[in-house]
Amino acid sequence: MEINSIFKPTSFPDVLSLPSSRLLDDSMYQSVMLLVSSDEDDRGNYNYARVSNLGMIYLYVHRKGTKRKEQTKKDYLRELLLFLNYVHSLGKHDLRDISRFEVEQYQMQLEQTYPKTTTLAKKIGILNSFFDWLYREEYTTKNLTRGLIPVRIDKEAIPEREIDEEVLKESIQYFNNHPKVKSLLLLLGTTGLRLNEVITPNFSDLTYDRTRNRYYLRTVTKRGKIRMANIKDYVLEELLEYRRRLGLNTKIDKNDTSPFYPNRLGRHYSLSSLSSSLTEWMKESGLVTTQNQRVTPHYLRHYFAQAAFAAGAPIGHIAETLGHSLERTTKENYLRNSLKKQHDVSELVDIRLTN
Incomplete structure (x- = not known):
């Protein structure tokens, strides 16, 4: 300049x-x-x-x-x-x-x-x-x-970003022979990570916590905070198979500067390129919302929040995991419909007729 x-x-x-x-x-x-x-x-x-x-x-x-x-x-x-x-x-x-x-x-x-x-x-x-x-x-x-x-x-005008678990599973199974796509869908769906938070880290950012018996990926969130994302064993297995096919290291190594999730050349993906590709892959596999609307990679972040809430996770913990500075963001943007269903009192009113 x-x-x-x-x-x-x-x-x-x-x-x-x-x-x-x-x-x-x-x-x-x-x-x-x-x-x-x-x-x-x-x-x-x-x-x-x-x-x-x-x-x-x-x-x-x-x-x-x-x-x-x-x-x-x-x-x-x-x-x-x-x-x-x-x-x-x-x-x-x-x-x-x-x-x-x-x-x-x-x-x-x-x-x-x-x-x-x-x-x-x-x-x-x-x-x-x-x-x-x-x-x-x-x-x-x-x-x-x-x-x-x-x-x-208008919050009510925002498209509903709910994905049925069975539909997501079918989409993932569609890519059973393609660990590149399968591992990415699993990564996003089980961690709630943004796509950029998956492509930015190096393989050296993956560590094993012996105390918790879990793998964690150290990554930087949208707001510059450090997140330690739990990478489940079966998810990591798919990712390692993808790396193996690329001829990259599959052993945890603190000195390995290759991308955690590499492109076919073993380099870091560009966000726009991978986002476009993944959107097309999801469309190809038939992944849609419960309202039969098309999905983007960000919808898997919503799926994660909704699945965690349904499993009993406190909203505060979900917000912290997703990197939201305010619980209000999590409630209004990610769990709006889930909370409406939970707070609905219809089940308490019954006028069933008896013979």
Whole structure:
């Protein structure tokens, strides 16, 4: 990332042509912050007078204390550059010239393009956070967040992500001769791990706990926390068979830096590639929800939570296992229907007629 593109006024077409890898490169962040902070005023405000709109996006995406992961940064960059494209379409080349009304119009466009409330809420959330930061840093004099209306997500409209255990078993058995797919379905279904939490660890992250007589995989969750996921023996057996077919080591070795779940070349999978492939594999095997809807890899995380709850696991333990900071997330997003069924009092009311 060249420092000139952050400070020099940049025409918008040039902004769009910048490779994402340059915008994602945070190597210039500290240098830029040193420059803008060198002219701090007596109220503690930094001087962003020389920073372009692109530079402000760069500073916002990489700002310290947010702990944003690479994919999150990509999402933020995409949404903010799309907004700048909208600004340019209005004949303006500086987002500080945008009006509250024009922000409202942009949200209307998004609502027409993205009717799914969860998708829309994410986009509006990114813009709201960016506008708020610009205003608090006094880069803008207008509080553009006033032009955004929070998106209310209708929980009842979210697709039910319930999978019948027998249907899942049939899907897994469909891949009996394909340990690559079978082991992955078993891994996700018995651990509740996200797909990224399976493909990121190395084989050296797999350890055996003699006290508990169990295998554990050390992985990093979405929020950067360490999770020790229990890998059941029969699941590990399938994974080792897959590694064996690839010619990889199958003995636990703390020095083995090969991927825990490798691709056919013995390397780490890319998340998008494996997610797409697994979705197609599940479709091929006939795996659907109880409402006969298509499933994605994330649905197996829901299956895990629901199966654990049905087996008597406390909600707090399920939340902790899944890495949810709030039990509310587990209740509302993963166990909504399970709790409705559990709390239903119909069984207490009986008007059966007797002869």
